[in-house]
Amino acid sequence: MKKIIFSLVAVSCSLASFAQQENLSNSTKPIHAEEPPVDGYVAKSDIENRKVIPYAAIRQTDIAYSKRVWREIDLREKMNKAFASPKSRLIDIIIAAVMNGELTAYDPTPTENDPNGDSFKNILPADQVMARFGGDSVLVEEFNENNEVISSRYESRSFSGENVIKFRIKEDWIFDKQRSIFEPRIVGIAPLIVPQIPGADMGSSVTASSGEGQSANFDPFDPFAVQPEQRSQEVAQQDVPVATPTFDTGFVPSVDPTPAFWIYFPEARHILVNKEVVNRNNDATGLSYDDVFIKRMFASYIVKESNPEDLRIKDLLSDGVERLYESERIKKALMDYEQDLWSY
Template sequence: MNKKILTLIIGLGITHVVSAQVENLSNSSKPVYEKEPPVDGYVVKSDVENRKVIPYAPIRQTDVAFSKRVWREIDLRDKMNQAFASPKARLMDIIVDAIQKGELTAYDPTPTKNDPNGDSFKNVLPIDQVMARLGGDSVLVEQYNENNEVIGSHYEKRDWSRESVIKFRIKEDWIFDKQRAVFEPRIIGIAPLITPQIPGADVFGEVSTVTPPASNVDPFDPFAVQEETQPTTPAQPAVTASPVFSNLGPQVDATPAFWIYFPEARHVFVNKEVVNRNSDATGLSYDDVFIKRLFSSYIIKQSNSEDLRIKDYIKDDLDRLLESERIKKALMDYEQDLWSY
């Protein structure tokens, strides 16, 4: 008897909660007064927030028949990767917010003697240095009087540009587990790429052949008034044109701002939903995107005895892309060659 009464009470409670939620979400003609604001929509998305990370299958060292380390880059300007830069759920915002809350650890990407590539997660990068690398540190602002004299100064916090990060670098291992007969990639780390702000430098790196400017003219200032070149005479030999950088400046490669350890980041990504351009009901988290490989990327390096990147032995951009595709195909061919049909 007591069990029946308890079941009835619980059922009435659940019905009241559901009816309250339905009333809150329905197009009712009567105003609904509640302590909490109304729900924004007709469906409460709670499945992503409550998800847990599904761990990888364990791998023994003796079961690894083949392993290859690969570095690749994700360009957010690619149509397939535009969800990573969505203002509703930008990947960079999620990473920085988790670092500031202490949920993620940032690692210094500076190459050292024991870590030539700077991606071995050896040195922790403090939060203030993380923000300084992103351009969000404090700046000194001076105060002036009517005579243009400095009368004081103070520090103001500067917001970092979220749109400045347009690429991510991934470090991963391709492993063939002979025990499970599975050939799969496993991401180790992710790094947002930033371009150092160097005066006169630009990412395009075009070079032109021009006459050297006068000593009082800045060659890297696109708004500087260039002095007119005087016609040469037999008494004055012509100045030989020399290759210098144009107004676009020399080429500067994007470098990692910091590294995050992917197995640690999975516990953050699993509760962050990815925005889909086709449907709002995606049900996909950032952990799903990386595990299921729902992104476009190109390889910039594979493990080799000389520790060379693709651009170290191939200079042409198109040939680099073809080399990246060749490495991808070689990995796929390895798996296909394991089986006979």
């Protein structure tokens, strides 16, 4: 009996040692494996094998209160640095999924059937997605010793998500009276880009330079400003060289970031659930991008709430600080609604 037990123990130990040799980091002798070795001592497979946990079902008759808000996530804030990490950048994940056909991009251009451009009505083809970020190819020209173009060709341009620093989120705050829960549910996500407008850097101010080297600025839109023609007639009577107006290019109009395309969040969850988020303090986070959005682990500010006039906060307030105050007021109003439902 003892021999049988000893033989079983010996066989189990040999099997355990054989199983450990599959991971080169735990091997005791050099092994030439056909597959690349594990980058570390443990292969992270929990994130790759995760499945989306569905939301609880809500009936329309159980919705006692609903409010739609639009908010923006600024990746320059400290709490949102993980979204812009080169190891796992959010925009790179979305672009790769769209180009591979795993996600559908929707056109944000307002149309008759979609006045705001965020109702997921018009599909944006995958070949036009890269055009929103400046095109997917660049013209490369070759010159000779005389600085003459001898040949030209198009080369594919590698996409860089460093220029995307903001995301817009559309979400619904719903109170389910059947479950007595007031919760937000994200509907869509859109990366924001600053559109390049040709000629937007041209200035509108004019500088008049005199023959003696002196310059005088005047505003062409000011009805009380002395115009160059009137100034030249006055100077001509005094035998002084006429001032020559030149345009100053210092004026640059500000263009607000706009959505490049919209992604339907329930569809994107199946992609984000298998993408790990980088943590500054701990590499073994076990959190995916789906967890970050569901658990609300990001900083944001509200830019619009549903209203009869369909106005944004910037349409009502021009000062940036006042807009932030209004954003916090809307957040507090949502929280106060939930607190006022209960009495003790």
